[in-house]
Amino acid sequence: MSKVRTRFAPSPTGRMHVGNLRTALYAYLIAKHEDGDFMLRIEDTDQERFVEGALEIIYHTLEETGLVHDEGPDKDGGVGPYVQSERNASGLYLEYAKKLIEQGDAYYCFCDKERLESLRSSVSEGSDTEIVVYDKHCLGLSKEEVEANLAAGKPYVIRFNMPTEGTTTFHDDIYGEITVPNKEMEDLILIKSDGYPTYNFANVIDDHLMGITHVVRGNEYLSSAPKYNKIYEAFGWDIPVYVHCPLITDENHKKLSKRCGHSSYEDLIDQGFVTEAVVNYVALLGWCPSDNQEIFSLEELIKAFDYRHMSKSPAVFDVVKLKWMNGEYLKAMDFDKFYQMAEPYMKEVVTKDCDLKKIAALVKTRIEVLPDLKEQIDFFEELPQYDTAMYCHKKMKTNEENSLEVLQEVLPLLEQQEDFSNDALFEVLKGYVDEKGVKTGFVMWPVRTAVSGKQNTPGGATEIMEILGKEESLRRIRAGIELLQK
Numbered sequence: 001m002s003k004v005r006t007r008f009a010p011s012p013t014g015r016m017h018v019g020n021l022r023t024a025l026y027a028y029l030i031a032k033h034e035d036g037d038f039m040l041r042i043e044d045t046d047q048e049r050f051v052e053g054a055l056e057i058i059y060h061t062l063e064e065t066g067l068v069h070d071e072g073p074d075k076d077g078g079v080g081p082y083v084q085s086e087r088n089a090s091g092l093y094l095e096y097a098k099k100l101i102e103q104g105d106a107y108y109c110f111c112d113k114e115r116l117e118s119l120r121s122s123v124s125e126g127s128d129t130e131i132v133v134y135d136k137h138c139l140g141l142s143k144e145e146v147e148a149n150l151a152a153g154k155p156y157v158i159r160f161n162m163p164t165e166g167t168t169t170f171h172d173d174i175y176g177e178i179t180v181p182n183k184e185m186e187d188l189i190l191i192k193s194d195g196y197p198t199y200n201f202a203n204v205i206d207d208h209l210m211g212i213t214h215v216v217r218g219n220e221y222l223s224s225a226p227k228y229n230k231i232y233e234a235f236g237w238d239i240p241v242y243v244h245c246p247l248i249t250d251e252n253h254k255k256l257s258k259r260c261g262h263s264s265y266e267d268l269i270d271q272g273f274v275t276e277a278v279v280n281y282v283a284l285l286g287w288c289p290s291d292n293q294e295i296f297s298l299e300e301l302i303k304a305f306d307y308r309h310m311s312k313s314p315a316v317f318d319v320v321k322l323k324w325m326n327g328e329y330l331k332a333m334d335f336d337k338f339y340q341m342a343e344p345y346m347k348e349v350v351t352k353d354c355d356l357k358k359i360a361a362l363v364k365t366r367i368e369v370l371p372d373l374k375e376q377i378d379f380f381e382e383l384p385q386y387d388t389a390m391y392c393h394k395k396m397k398t399n400e401e402n403s404l405e406v407l408q409e410v411l412p413l414l415e416q417q418e419d420f421s422n423d424a425l426f427e428v429l430k431g432y433v434d435e436k437g438v439k440t441g442f443v444m445w446p447v448r449t450a451v452s453g454k455q456n457t458p459g460g461a462t463e464i465m466e467i468l469g470k471e472e473s474l475r476r477i478r479a480g481i482e483l484l485q486k
Ligand code: GLU
Pocket: 008, 009, 010, 011, 043, 199, 203, 216, 217, 218, 221
């Protein structure tokens, strides 16, 4: 068997859509699972859709996600160039289109806009959707007529001459066997009037010339695949294995689109998701491992990924699940790396001189996405206004009255305390707990409430006080006493 070769063939049209990232990932995994080659090819023949900066996004995303290509515009593997506009410049696609013309499988078409418009008709009676089905008018031109038109510089396209009778059966490894009546396949344009090949044509030529064994792409191309097969057949080329990936939808089962705000890799990174978690999650959008494992490193994905276990039903992009997964990655992350990522978010809300690393250690296991930490730690900056009802805790048996008493009694103990480390503070409070013969929470709850002004905090009373320092901790406890006395 020949070496597996896959490609990621993005068009530089903007951000890296989650669907595109998944295509890249699956193409990468299929190749790497078999020790094969993964290639990057830039499909920029649609010059109108080209977006400035999109190429950088493609390179940057592949690098960050670790989907390292073995061949591409920046890594020659002998079948380049890897950018379609550069391939076109050498006349490559036109040459192949002319071959098809010679064989009678393609023809020049000189029909103008008006004529094509006149062919426009509804898909079916009463339907709003209109299509133009080309009527093969120019197939009937004589050789002399064609030559005269070309000599006169008449604009043209080159069309594939699809059969009109019989059926074409096509096999996709995920969707199975698909048969379409040939009369439904229009005469595809291969070369456009601007001299560029269409996506359809360039894709087939390049996949063949570059030795691609498995074509991995979104299922929006599924219905076109039989037409591609006709081109392969006309050249007498082997048809690659097709792996069409299922649709990705949002929570409302609508195609994942910009509107939902998390449809691209950049969106997710901007929202504080961790690259590894995004890659892990995206891998599960259409593929199911044979056991229940959910957390996979890229290495583990390479080992486990069997595309035959891909699903053809649409995959729902579930942000809640992604957030959970992201939280798992944050928990497992090396502390220094976590701190590096968390620091900018922390500095947005804590500008005071305090030990951010200690705060980071407290929140690391308590957040799902990095921006969430801001709301958890903002009390370090400033004691929020809070209601005394917060002192009441049923289980701890605390209320406003006994909380006031606790605060009044621990205040002098803390005032005397020199060592304001977590351990030392805990010992002091524990001593008081034992002496009073109460439960630990009976003391810790009011103290924590006073120093944080919050119902939920990362870390307990003494951990918070260690970070706040003696002066600020005592100030907050005094403020708590005052509030409770009112
Ligand atoms: N250039 C196409 C796209 O970006 C690639 C489709 C394919 O992989 O064949 O959608």
